[in-house]
Amino acid sequence: MPEYDFRCKACGHTFSVMSAVEAIDELEPVCPQCDATDISRLIRRVGIVTSEDTRIERLMDPSRMAALDEGDPRAMGRFMREMANELGEDAGPEIHEVIDRLEAGESPESIDQSLGGDETL
Ligand SMILES: [Zn+2]
Structure with a gap:
């Protein structure tokens, strides 16, 4: 299962959540630090090495x-x-x-x- 990165818009905390690819749109992550639900998804760039x-x-x-x-x-x-x-x-x-x-x-x-x-x- 891939991991997705999120950033809490309330406190700026970033965290990762494991999710099946097909379930990502339904995922409603909660900030582990402040329990806010206003979260934005970050695009992970791991593996893309600039040649x-x-x-x-x-x-x-x-x-x-x-x-x-x-x-x-x-x-x-x-x-x-x-x-x-x-x-x-x-x-x-x-x-x-x-x-x-x-x-x-x-x-x-x-x-x-x-x-x-x-x-x-
Ligand atoms: Zn937060």
Whole structure:
């Protein structure tokens, strides 16, 4: 039987109640602390581990990207710093140089040029 989490609206106490899935709608939990019946059900998020991918997807959210002014290297630097924090080691050492230079006001194009070793014209 799954456990459901509830929060008492009167005193804020949270508690769990075991219930069959089909009986959950009829369940009328009572706060074990203050006997109030004004209870709201909490959605339990156990088992949902945010994967690396969804974290990055969240960062790359279109509404956030739209807020980025590409003509503002410092804003990009802040954004990339946030990305680097999320990625940790995976971001690679180069990203910190890029961030530093963006935050110093250097344009993304000129940073690209000086770092893009693989690209030959
Ligand atoms: Zn209560």
